[in-house]
Amino acid sequence: MAEHSLEALIEALRRLPGVGVKSAQRMAFHLLQHDREGALRLAQALQAAAQDIHHCERCHTFSEAQVCGTCLDPARDGRQLLVVETPADQAAVERTGSYRGLYFVLMGRLRPLDGVGVADIGVHALLERAADGVVQEVILATGFTAEGEATAHVLAQALKARGLAVTRLARGVPAGSELEYVDLSTLAHALSDRH
Amino acid sequence: MAEHSLEALIEALRRLPGVGVKSAQRMAFHLLQHDREGALRLAQALQAAAQDIHHCERCHTFSEAQVCGTCLDPARDGRQLLVVETPADQAAVERTGSYRGLYFVLMGRLRPLDGVGVADIGVHALLERAADGVVQEVILATGFTAEGEATAHVLAQALKARGLAVTRLARGVPAGSELEYVDLSTLAHALSDRH
Numbered sequence: 001m002a003e004h005s006l007e008a009l010i011e012a013l014r015r016l017p018g019v020g021v022k023s024a025q026r027m028a029f030h031l032l033q034h035d036r037e038g039a040l041r042l043a044q045a046l047q048a049a050a051q052d053i054h055h056c057e058r059c060h061t062f063s064e065a066q067v068c069g070t071c072l073d074p075a076r077d078g079r080q081l082l083v084v085e086t087p088a089d090q091a092a093v094e095r096t097g098s099y100r101g102l103y104f105v106l107m108g109r110l111r112p113l114d115g116v117g118v119a120d121i122g123v124h125a126l127l128e129r130a131a132d133g134v135v136q137e138v139i140l141a142t143g144f145t146a147e148g149e150a151t152a153h154v155l156a157q158a159l160k161a162r163g164l165a166v167t168r169l170a171r172g173v174p175a176g177s178e179l180e181y182v183d184l185s186t187l188a189h190a191l192s193d194r195h
Numbered sequence: 196m197a198e199h200s201l202e203a204l205i206e207a208l209r210r211l212p213g214v215g216v217k218s219a220q221r222m223a224f225h226l227l228q229h230d231r232e233g234a235l236r237l238a239q240a241l242q243a244a245a246q247d248i249h250h251c252e253r254c255h256t257f258s259e260a261q262v263c264g265t266c267l268d269p270a271r272d273g274r275q276l277l278v279v280e281t282p283a284d285q286a287a288v289e290r291t292g293s294y295r296g297l298y299f300v301l302m303g304r305l306r307p308l309d310g311v312g313v314a315d316i317g318v319h320a321l322l323e324r325a326a327d328g329v330v331q332e333v334i335l336a337t338g339f340t341a342e343g344e345a346t347a348h349v350l351a352q353a354l355k356a357r358g359l360a361v362t363r364l365a366r367g368v369p370a371g372s373e374l375e376y377v378d379l380s381t382l383a384h385a386l387s388d389r390h
Contacts, residue, residue, distance in 0.1 A: 005244045006257055006282075012240035015233040017225045023213060025283045030212045031241070032248055032257060033302055038210040039245045045200070045207035046238035049223070050231045052200040062201055062227060087201075088220045107228055 006032075058129065060122050061087050061105040070103060077101045078134040083126065083155065084141045085109045085148065093141060101139075104129055109142055110151040118154065126155065130164055137165045144171060201227075253324065255317050256282050256300040265298060272296045276325055277334040278350065280304045280343065288336065296334075299324055304337055304346040313349065321350065325359055332360045339366060 006028060013024035031039040055061065056068035063069075070076065080101025084090045090103050108121040118124075130138055138159050142148040156166045172190040173182050182190075201223060208219035226234040250256065251263035258264075265271065275296025279285045285298050303316040313319075325333055333354050337343040351361045367385040368377050377385075 005240070005247045005259060009240040009244040012233070012237040015230060015237065016222045018218060018221070022283075025286075026213070027211045028244070029281055029283060032244060035210060036245045038207070039241045042207040042210065043238040043241035043245075045204040046226070046234045046241075049200045049204040049227060050234045050238075053227055064200060086224055088217075088224060091220075 055107070059103045059105055060107055060125060061090060061103065075100070078132075079136040080139060081130055081135045081137070082139040082141050085143060085151075089141065089143075102135075106142070106151070109147045110154060111147050112150075121151070123155065123158065127158055127162065130159060131162060135164065137167060140166060140168045144169075250302070254298045254300055255302055255320060256285060256298065270295070273327075273329040274331040275334060276330045276332070277336050278321065279336050280338060280346075284336065284338075297330075301337070301346070304342045305349060306342050307345075316346070318350065318353065322353055322357065325354060326357060330359065332362060335361060335363045339364075 009028045009031075010021070010024045013019055013027050014021060016024075019027070031042075052064045053062050054064070054066075056063035056066070056071055058067050058071040061068055061070070077100050080099075081104055082093060082099060082101055083104045083106060084093065085106050085108060087105055090105055093099055093103075104122070104126050106121045106123075106126070108116060110116060110118065110121065129135075138155075140152040140155055142151045142155075152168055156168070159166045171186065171193060173179065173186060179187065204223045204226075205216070205219045208214055208222050209216060211219075214222070226237075247259045248257050249259070249261075251258035251261075251266055253262050253266040256263055256265070272295050275294075276299055277288060277294060277296055278299045278301060279288065280301050280303065282300055285300055288294055288298075299317070299321050301316045301318075301321070303311060305311060305313065305316065324330075333350075335347040335350055337346045337350075347363055351363070354361045365388060366381065367388060368374065368381060374382065
């Protein structure tokens, strides 16, 4: 059992977020016993991604090109800039099919308790990006968590100081919800933001 | 966002057991944004493991050598052979420090509903291994699940038919448990197996 390659594999799998020692053992067992082709495919995908994927120099999302396809798309409206925390959030907005402007991906959020400050997420780059003379409205779509709200607050202040129109995604009752099961804070916001 | 390397990485991560599309996205984001060294280390560990790790020809556990260190250890008692489902189960027994015999690792269990039968786990190899003339007692330590119990039952019949002494791990109340929180089936077994 004290096999060096196996220990090293379990150790490397444990560095994945949300993977403890039991999950790492189960993953290693599965790959070695049932899916060696999957193990090799994952190894190749990791190497290719680490080598090829950089950040789009306009919106900061992951991109193999210097500027990503979304930023280069002439059909998109450069007057709107929607700010999200991660590429996954960007993908979620894209899936709605109801936004045709451009994006800026912070690649994180302010987390003062973990030492993640304004300099660690792309705040300065966002201010520079938003000052291109084309952007008219910056839509803040950071999460509605404490950290996401704080990030939105800091960004809103800095952007407004530069004369940009700043909006925030609406808070309210999720589609398909029954009111009695909606949490109090959401319901209070939905009431105060009624239109 | 429709970056080929990123899609390929997420797809490859999804092949890991227990990883859905959200977890795979989170893992890919973490590796690319915060831990590219971890991504490369995982790639190398996967390749090394897939290349180096085979099965011990005596006990079937994962091994880089033809015969694993445990099977070769002269301090271990060859008269006892403990049968487990996986290398992780073997490691759990080893951690108790209270077993000095040898092992046989089935690398699975009977799962008739998924088409995993006697030929798919190492039953024939176990019968051959147990017939080396040294083994006197085979200790069945498959799980106490329905499938583990069924596997133990099938193995016990085959081993007894060859004149070997077969035992099973004791069922009973786990250490540190209060009786009122122990499930009924466990308590009933603990009562009938009292000593």
